[in-house]
Amino acid sequence: MSRTTSNLTEKYDVLVVGGGNAALCAAIAARQSGASVLVVEAAPEFYRGGNTRHTRNMRCAHDSATETLSGPYSEDEFWDDLLLVTNGNTNEQLARYMIAQSKEMLTWIAEQGVRFQPSLGGTLSLGRTNSFFLGGGRAMLNALYRTATRLGVAVTYDAEVVALDIDGDRFRSASIDHAGQRYTVEALALVAACGGFESNLEWLRESWGAAADNFLIRGTRYNRGTVLKMLLSQGVEPIGDPTQCHAVAIDARAPKFDGGIITRLDCVPFGIVVNKHAQRFYDEGEDVWPKRYAIWGRLVAAQPDQIAYIIFDAPKLELFMPSLFPAIAAESIGELATKLTLDPAVLVSTVDKFNAAVQDGKFDPQVLDDCKTVGLSPPKSHWAQRINQPPYYAYPVRPGITFTYLGTRVNRDARMLMRDGGASDNMFAAGEIMAGNVLGSGYAAGIGMTIGSVFGRIAGQEAAKRART
Numbered sequence: 001m002s003r004t005t006s007n008l009t010e011k012y013d014v015l016v017v018g019g020g021n022a023a024l025c026a027a028i029a030a031r032q033s034g035a036s037v038l039v040v041e042a043a044p045e046f047y048r049g050g051n052t053r054h055t056r057n058m059r060c061a062h063d064s065a066t067e068t069l070s071g072p073y074s075e076d077e078f079w080d081d082l083l084l085v086t087n088g089n090t091n092e093q094l095a096r097y098m099i100a101q102s103k104e105m106l107t108w109i110a111e112q113g114v115r116f117q118p119s120l121g122g123t124l125s126l127g128r129t130n131s132f133f134l135g136g137g138r139a140m141l142n143a144l145y146r147t148a149t150r151l152g153v154a155v156t157y158d159a160e161v162v163a164l165d166i167d168g169d170r171f172r173s174a175s176i177d178h179a180g181q182r183y184t185v186e187a188l189a190l191v192a193a194c195g196g197f198e199s200n201l202e203w204l205r206e207s208w209g210a211a212a213d214n215f216l217i218r219g220t221r222y223n224r225g226t227v228l229k230m231l232l233s234q235g236v237e238p239i240g241d242p243t244q245c246h247a248v249a250i251d252a253r254a255p256k257f258d259g260g261i262i263t264r265l266d267c268v269p270f271g272i273v274v275n276k277h278a279q280r281f282y283d284e285g286e287d288v289w290p291k292r293y294a295i296w297g298r299l300v301a302a303q304p305d306q307i308a309y310i311i312f313d314a315p316k317l318e319l320f321m322p323s324l325f326p327a328i329a330a331e332s333i334g335e336l337a338t339k340l341t342l343d344p345a346v347l348v349s350t351v352d353k354f355n356a357a358v359q360d361g362k363f364d365p366q367v368l369d370d371c372k373t374v375g376l377s378p379p380k381s382h383w384a385q386r387i388n389q390p391p392y393y394a395y396p397v398r399p400g401i402t403f404t405y406l407g408t409r410v411n412r413d414a415r416m417l418m419r420d421g422g423a424s425d426n427m428f429a430a431g432e433i434m435a436g437n438v439l440g441s442g443y444a445a446g447i448g449m450t451i452g453s454v455f456g457r458i459a460g461q462e463a464a465k466r467a468r469t
């Protein structure tokens with residue numbers, strides 16, 4: 001694999017923009033289909049791979065248990081899950097096609113050198129549906145880069161696409177900034193696999209207003225949506241709502257970017273969540289956590305100053321996956337409130353009211369148990385237990401944006417569709433940048449990697465085919 005600037009002075013069959021899962025799957029598939037391929041990754045080599053670095057698993061349909069998956073997961077069940085989480089806000093034809101293709105992905109990805117392992121504990125109960133990468137997303141990426149290298153894919157890091165020359169529906173060349181110079185790279189086909197716009201705080205502010213200033217970005221700082229913006233302003237049809245995204249509640253002490261999985265907090269069902277006025281605002285026990293964790297980012301985003309606090313007591317501390325920062329502890333609710341800069345009297349009253357509304361039941365974190373509140377608004381429908389055993393604990397949380405859903409509309413060949421109703425001649429998209437075609441809203445764990453792998457492979461194959469005609 002060449003990492004020199006000389007990559008940028010050649011002409012290629014296929015130019016792949018991005019350096020994560022979708023880009024690498026596209027690059028490998030295009031090369032395997034006989035095309036010459038250049039991958040340009042905006043990040044330095046150490047940070048290559050965007051949000052994919054942080055991933056742990058991928059959701060694929062499969063007919064039977066495997067060495068690492070505990071049972072079958074049919075295409076229909078996958079579709080039902082997607083329908084549920086998106087509230088029907090998906091393109092059924094495209095989504096069903098992706099799900100059907102996902103069946104081949106476990107084998108295909110393994111053929112590219114990626115290894116799987118059984119599900120770990122504390123991972124949202126995904127052992128039947130999701131395949132976990134041995135060593136996580138970084139190890140997965142390393143395998144894909146190794147394979148791309150072996151096949152002769154050229155890769156340049158620190159190479160950001162800053163402009164696209166598009167003539168009607170046809171891509172001609174890209175302007176790329178690298179090592180202090182601007183290069184123009186021509187290619188017969190383009191695969192845009194360069195993520196959403198979640199790291200572009202100005203763009204987030206356009207959609208969310210000042211609230212966006214309090215968002216934390218869970219992944220790479222390089223997914224700024226520059227290429228997405230260029231494509232949408234040059235005739236490519238958009239898909240999705242700019243405010244729709246995957247957002248979870250993460251520790252408010254996390255860094256602005258790249259905090260990753262270890263800043264996510266999975267203890268909401270075990271306590272109550274209050275806003276800065278020490279008031280509850282949503283049913284913490286509405287459904288099992290794998291079906292609810294991805295709504296809490298938006299819920300916290302809707303609260304004053306985009307801050308909330310998960311409050312629980314001693315017996316719950318070890319029931320969830322530990323996170324990077326320690327819980328804030330106190331011997332009384334009042335003392336806890338003071339440490340959180342909440343009004344102690346109000347927090348004490350909120351906890352007292354909650355405790356009084358809790359009905360005795362059989363606590364079971366594995367099922368929708370019968371521990372609930374009565375006469376409380378909002379209710380806590382399951383796992384409601386009195387908060388009365390010190391020490392008391394709290395985690396401050398903010399919205400952690402994983403990735404945005406506004407993207408480029410595509411057809412099943414991953415070919416971009418144009419505003420004038422036609423399909424692009426030679427422009428393809430894969431991964432986050434077109435995720436909105438499948439995810440209008442909501443999320444099912446592991447589907448980000450499915451979208452990238454399935455449409456990455458298709459985009460690479462189709463781009464190579466286009467380049468040869």
Ligand SMILES: Cc1cc2nc3c(=O)[nH]c(=O)nc-3n(C[C@H](O)[C@H](O)[C@H](O)COP(=O)(O)OP(=O)(O)OC[C@H]3O[C@@H](n4cnc5c(N)ncnc54)[C@H](O)[C@@H]3O)c2cc1C
Binds near residue numbers: 043449
């Ligand atoms: C903490 C965390 C955990 C996650 N866990 C999972 C999981 O377990 N399973 C799952 O399915 N999904 C998970 N996701 C979501 C998943 O990471 C994404 O859906 C997936 O990685 C997207 O792949 P991609 O290739 O489209 O984008 P990315 O992997 O983000 O790659 C985009 C690349 O484009 C590059 N780029 C951007 N702009 C330019 C430009 N102008 N020029 C050149 N290059 C550019 C970036 O540097 C980056 O390398 C997680 C995300 C986060 C943040």
